[in-house]
Amino acid sequence: MELKLSKRARSIEPSATLAVAALARELKASGRPVLSFSAGEPDFASPKCATDAAIAAMEREETHYTATSGIPELKRAIAAYYKNRFGLDYAPAEILASGGAKQVLYELMQVLVDPGDEVLLPSPAWVSYVEQIQIAQGKAVTVDTASTDFIPCREGLERALSPKTVGIIINSPNNPTGAVYGQNTLEMLADVARKNDLWIIYDEIYERLVYDRSRHSNILQTAPDIRDRVIAINGVSKAYSMTGWRIGYALGPKEVIAKVDDIQSHLASNPSSIAQWASVGAIEGGEPYVEKNRSEFERRRDILFDMLSGTGLLAKRPSGAFYAFLDLRGTRVPDDMEFCRRILEEKYVALVPGAAFFAPGFARMSYACSENDIKEGASRIKDFIKSL
Numbered sequence: 299m300e301l302k303l304s305k306r307a308r309s310i311e312p313s314a315t316l317a318v319a320a321l322a323r324e325l326k327a328s329g330r331p332v333l334s335f336s337a338g339e340p341d342f343a344s345p346k347c348a349t350d351a352a353i354a355a356m357e358r359e360e361t362h363y364t365a366t367s368g369i370p371e372l373k374r375a376i377a378a379y380y381k382n383r384f385g386l387d388y389a390p391a392e393i394l395a396s397g398g399a400k401q402v403l404y405e406l407m408q409v410l411v412d413p414g415d416e417v418l419l420p421s422p423a424w425v426s427y428v429e430q431i432q433i434a435q436g437k438a439v440t441v442d443t444a445s446t447d448f449i450p451c452r453e454g455l456e457r458a459l460s461p462k463t464v465g466i467i468i469n470s471p472n473n474p475t476g477a478v479y480g481q482n483t484l485e486m487l488a489d490v491a492r493k494n495d496l497w498i499i500y501d502e503i504y505e506r507l508v509y510d511r512s513r514h515s516n517i518l519q520t521a522p523d524i525r526d527r528v529i530a531i532n533g534v535s536k537a538y539s540m541t542g543w544r545i546g547y548a549l550g551p552k553e554v555i556a557k558v559d560d561i562q563s564h565l566a567s568n569p570s571s572i573a574q575w576a577s578v579g580a581i582e583g584g585e586p587y588v589e590k591n592r593s594e595f596e597r598r599r600d601i602l603f604d605m606l607s608g609t610g611l612l613a614k615r616p617s618g619a620f621y622a623f624l625d626l627r628g629t630r631v632p633d634d635m636e637f638c639r640r641i642l643e644e645k646y647v648a649l650v651p652g653a654a655f656f657a658p659g660f661a662r663m664s665y666a667c668s669e670n671d672i673k674e675g676a677s678r679i680k681d682f683i684k685s686l
């Protein structure tokens with residue numbers, strides 16, 4: 299008998315990167331010197347202030363259920379952080395902690411998207427947004443930004459609007475392009491939302507990782523009047539190298555947060571109590587750690603870009619996150635899946651094909667790895683391009 303799966307389950311696309319990732323694993327297992335640049339996580343250890351806080355919490359036996367939306371101490375730490383960093387005031391009822399930003403984004407789609415609703419998504423974009431919208435039976439309408447230096451423009455967004463559009467997801471600094479949206483772009487996005495009655499999910503999970511003279515702003519610093527339509531997403535994964543602890547959070551209107559809380563109460567209850575305490579430790583004590591790692595990422599980015607200059611692969615120098623988005627369109631292998639398969643087989647370099655981000659013709663290379671790997675990887679990439 300064949301088990302009947304739901305239409306929902308059947309509609310979920312497996313990740314476009316799986317084939318390349320599986321090949322990378324296979325090659326590695328057979329002893330090939332594979333260098334992987336596919337990681338979406340920092341390679342540093344979590345800060346000591348976080349692990350100390352977790353150990354202390356375990357010793358105090360903080361090992362029981364907590365409030366679904368998080369312990370008051372974590373909400374206080376997040377509120378103080380948003381006040382200090384962005385000058386924004388959030389009450390505890392406007393904050394919810396979750397098992398990673400990914401989980402709270404999923405819950406938000408369930409709260410904000412009805413079947414048939416459309417959500418605008420500047421692309422290249424992180425694939426989970428699209429799948430999460432689809433699971434809520436909505437439709438992601440991607441708006442390509444490749445021709446405008448990966449920065450969305452008003453015309454593109456307005457062309458994509460329809461009477462079914464309910465919201466827009468903004469991710470800056472951006473995964474996978476590294477673009478950081480400036481004041482004018484944020485003002486334009488706020489204006490489009492205001493005029494068309496859209497909510498905004500503002501995913502700023504990479505906000506601590508910006509380089510050169512770029513500055514990250516929360517969209518409410520630019521447009522305080524749209525506070526009732528913005529839900530900010532953040533977490534400890536990227537800034538504090540705490541991907542495995544699984545703590546992300548949302549800040550937004552209390553009516554929305556209350557509904558997310560209801561869904562989370564049935565889905566998962568609270569995020570891990572120990573991880574919540576670790577996050578309090580990180581947010582309250584991690585500033586020196588964050589700055590040290592940020593400047594290390596900037597240094598690695600510069601090494602990578604210096605080494606790859608002249609290859610024709612470099613689009614704009616990314617000013618945030620920890621990814622270089624390589625433009626393959628001028629190479630002899632402009633098909634990104636093919637390029638990634640070949641460079642893996644021939645030079646043992648694992649990249650993520652742009653197709654995974656709705657950006658065929660590109661590939662994402664993470665520089666969240668050691669300087670030696672970056673140097674060796676860049677030199678293999680150069681050899682590969684020469685060999686074509």
Ligand SMILES: Cc1ncc(COP(=O)(O)O)c(C=O)c1O
Pocket residue numbers: 338397398399400401424469473501503533534535541544545546
């Ligand atoms: C743009 C973006 N948002 C959210 C997340 C989710 O982060 P986490 O679930 O680890 O908090 C990621 C992780 O890769 C991401 O790249």
